[in-house]
Amino acid sequence: MIRILDPTLRATPPRTTARAVRPARLGGATLGLLANGKTHGMAFLERVAEQLAARHGIVEIVRVTKANASAPALAEDAAMLAKRCAAVVTAIGD
Amino acid sequence: MALVERMLAGGPWRADEVLLHEPVRDRSVTAWHAAINAVMAGCRPEYFPVVGTALAAVGDPEFKLHGPATSTGGAALMIVVNGPVREAIGLHAGGNLFGPGARANATIGRALRLVLLNCLDCHPGVLDQSTQGWAGKYSLCFAEHEAASPWEPLSVSRGFRAEQSTVTAFAAESGHNVVVHAASEPERLLLSFADAMAALGSLSAGRSVIVFAPEHARYLGLAGWSRARTQTWLYEHACRPLADLKRAGKVEAQFLVNAETRRWLYGNAAGPTPDAADAHARVLPGDDAISVHRGLGPEDILLCVGGGAAGGHSAFFPSWSRGRSVPFVTKEVPA
Numbered sequence: 001m002i003r004i005l006d007p008t009l010r011a012t013p014p015r016t017t018a019r020a021v022r023p024a025r026l027g028g029a030t031l032g033l034l035a036n037g038k039t040h041g042m043a044f045l046e047r048v049a050e051q052l053a054a055r056h057g058i059v060e061i062v063r064v065t066k067a068n069a070s071a072p073a074l075a076e077d078a079a080m081l082a083k084r085c086a087a088v089v090t091a092i093g094d
Numbered sequence: 095m096a097l098v099e100r101m102l103a104g105g106p107w108r109a110d111e112v113l114l115h116e117p118v119r120d121r122s123v124t125a126w127h128a129a130i131n132a133v134m135a136g137c138r139p140e141y142f143p144v145v146g147t148a149l150a151a152v153g154d155p156e157f158k159l160h161g162p163a164t165s166t167g168g169a170a171l172m173i174v175v176n177g178p179v180r181e182a183i184g185l186h187a188g189g190n191l192f193g194p195g196a197r198a199n200a201t202i203g204r205a206l207r208l209v210l211l212n213c214l215d216c217h218p219g220v221l222d223q224s225t226q227g228w229a230g231k232y233s234l235c236f237a238e239h240e241a242a243s244p245w246e247p248l249s250v251s252r253g254f255r256a257e258q259s260t261v262t263a264f265a266a267e268s269g270h271n272v273v274v275h276a277a278s279e280p281e282r283l284l285l286s287f288a289d290a291m292a293a294l295g296s297l298s299a300g301r302s303v304i305v306f307a308p309e310h311a312r313y314l315g316l317a318g319w320s321r322a323r324t325q326t327w328l329y330e331h332a333c334r335p336l337a338d339l340k341r342a343g344k345v346e347a348q349f350l351v352n353a354e355t356r357r358w359l360y361g362n363a364a365g366p367t368p369d370a371a372d373a374h375a376r377v378l379p380g381d382d383a384i385s386v387h388r389g390l391g392p393e394d395i396l397l398c399v400g401g402g403a404a405g406g407h408s409a410f411f412p413s414w415s416r417g418r419s420v421p422f423v424t425k426e427v428p429a
Contacts (some may be wrong), residue, residue, distance in 0.1 A: 072118050
């Protein structure tokens with residue numbers, strides 16, 4: 001008899017959460033920037049924020065840089081961004 | 095009993111016990127999945143305690159596996175094994191210990207790689223973005239040649255007892271062969287090691303692993319050099335002027351903002367202020383007098399012994415990353 005075993009975790013997909021509600025517009029909104037902690041992550045996000053602010057009238061920007069690019073964002077940082085920001089942009093920049 | 099069940103029975107873990115949790119992608123690897131991959135790798139059941147402990151070591155939150163497993167740096171997961179388990183399972187510490195010839199060395203590391211591929215989806219070119227990678231990514235598991243060491247076993251230097259078996263994990267970039275055939279005095283012998291560590295291609299704030307060949311280790315022992323003295327000497331001499339690093343484009347403006355890289359570059363010397371970040375990548379007056387060392391201190395250099403009885407060939411492995419993300423992690427192998 002042949003028994004087939006799955007060496008992957010595909011049968012147990014990772015936990016997922018629902019996507020956040022997308023804001024209809026960014027005018028007057030607070031924008032979050034979450035840099036992954038690589039050397040130029042925030043420098044890159046600042047350029048993105050400049051473009052978004054100029055086009056959409058963003059009033060406030062909240063910046064968070066992860067202490068380590070290999071680790072997840074801190075739960076308290078994620079909670080703060082979720083509470084304060086209408087939208088968050090995250091990216092790698094090296 | 096089927097192969098996977100026999101593999102699982104080789105260790106102390108329940109099938110559903112989580113051996114490794116990777117938090118960035120929220121993946122948990124159970125002993126069951128580790129056992130399947132160990133069978134695929136060609137491990138014998140008696141290797142499984144080492145496989146499981148190695149997974150726990152690279153899964154330690156301090157190790158931050160996501161980085162070395164996916165980065166352009168292309169690190170291998172180095173596993174150094176100490177204690178009685180080495181002989182019990184035939185883990186090789188002698189000639190060709192990094193190369194072919196020993197089933198345990200070849201398959202334990204391969205089991206880790208298969209777990210990364212199959213359970214953490216670290217597929218080359220997709221999540222694993224190694225620019226080049228290196229052959230150690232297939233398997234880099236070896237035993238310390240404790241009998242050839244002039245010092246206490248690596249595991250004892252890491253806080254364990256000699257009768258305990260341990261694995262020590264490290265995210266290693268490709269190794270450098272350090273060849274010295276005609277120097278037996280420690281200061282002359284170690285000069286080649288310090289020079290390899292301070293090569294511009296390798297110099298960073300990162301940690302180092304040195305695997306001394308028995309011949310080189312014997313010279314250090316005959317001269318009465320301790321592990322600590324050897325580490326200190328290497329740290330003090332594995333350095334070059336800050337000006338060299340700047341000329342070679344090894345200093346980035348952002349390094350000045352980060353407290354750790356700032357300390358690495360300038361130590362106690364007065365460097366430019368972060369306001370001058372745009373300027374500091376250029377060679378400034380006084381930069382020739384500032385020495386930049388590999389790592390932040392002697393404790394960043396891990397020393398162990400391995401290889402054949404003949405030959406003055408040792409190895410230096412720099413850590414993954416120009417920063418200091420990856421520590422040495424040592425865990426006990428369950429008896």
